[in-house]
Amino acid sequence: MAVAEAEQGALPVVPWLKQDDEGPYLEGHRCGNCGAVYLGERDNCSSCGARSGISPEKLTTRGTLYSYSIVHRSFPGVEVPYVSAIVDLEGGGTIKGNLIDVEPDPAKLVFDMPVEVVFRDALGRKDNEGNAYVSYFFKPI
């Protein structure tokens, strides 16, 4: 289940984070010819070279942990440590994001552990015009 806990009117952190009546979701674009899944709209497929037939679809909110790093040194103002995770989504698509609600300890991070995609405020970050943003995160199931 996607959980929306972001401010009303918040902007999407990436253009492929969309919103409909059921709440926020991530949008993939799948090549009808070879099945490659992209994040964001595109005209051509870089896997098979198809020039058409790339259609939007809702990405699922369940996935598994493919790889990760635990970030201890980042840029000023970024809270550390945190887990940077690569997640393979059920049904296709691989996305990268912060894995939350888990200790940033290699002993607690198991490859292929199931995670869900949740939507929340973008850690309080605002742009120059003061707009709030909604982002996605991973949570262990």
Added chain:
Amino acid sequence: MSDVYVLGVDMIRFGRFPDKTVPQLGAQAALMALDDAGVSLPDMQALYCGNLGQASGMVGQRILQEIGQTGIPVVNTANACATGATAFREGWMSIKAGVYDIVLTVGVEQMGKGLLGGGGGGTGISKEGLLGSGTMPSVFAEAGMEHARQYGTTFEQFAKVSVKNHHHSTLNPKAMYQIETPLEEVMNSEMISYPNTKLMCSVNVDGAAAAVLVSEKKAHELGLDRAVKIRASVLTSDPYQERDLVMPDVNTLTRRAASQAYEMAGVGPDEIDLVELHDCFATAEILHYENLGLCGDGEAGRMIDDGDVALGGKIPVNVSGGLLSKGHPLGATGIANIYEVCTHLRGEADKRQVEGARLGLTHVIGLGSACGIHILEKAA
């Protein structure tokens, strides 16, 4: 097509030179390589110059403005960390094509300190630490953890790469650092992005390296005594992979480049006597033992445990100290690696000499991605 030879090659000692300009550092290496070849700038028919930080700044022309504006064609290349190797390869190709008989190639870089990557840019808010990390230590940590998931590679095995390369650099007077770092020190140094600690990240330094390339005819004319034959020169980009969008794949393009290079040279990995590979992070070096065919898939951890890749081992890797300790001036790295291998093939590597070295391989990866591989052979 003519064979192509390295007639002269050299590098400045890597370090931090805030009082010098990029063209000044490049000029210094260029003159050293010309002297090593026993030729002078007016003999050069073209200059191929690699630099990343000032990619739009006509660095090659500015080097000639330092040491001699002879009016020759200059090509400036930028290809991330494969920048220097790309410049070298353009020079190789021009001779291979029969256009020139003698050319100069230079790689040069001046670096700031601190984390590379993850800057993001664009509109909106910073994504660093929000959508994972785009910093280089983290990106290469994730590539290393992919190996860990497949083969159970441990933090300690990754750390041993740094112990080895730092040890090698104590024998290299041109390395940024000449300091032993025992395993405990590597593992306990500041954690940057697990499993990469600070001592498992390459050093940001300023540096420059240069090589004079000649045709076979010219090599015979000028003397083959110290010449090194280029047996293979290969460049690849990254083929599509399903996780490309979020996880750069440094493996597939290296494997392709390696198999093309071995085929071009007509040799197998078992015939290579030493390798300088792209250890931008300790995690990366482990992957490339397998990618370059130095061992079978899943055997990289054993390679580092058994000392096979240390000086004196079966196939010494990064005896220069590698990017981890010699330093990694992005645009210079590709030619500095070639300098290292040539020095061994010439039998001039002093304390770190790989005895009897006849064939050597250099490898660089520019993220984004470009992979350059050269196989070099002792000529005389």
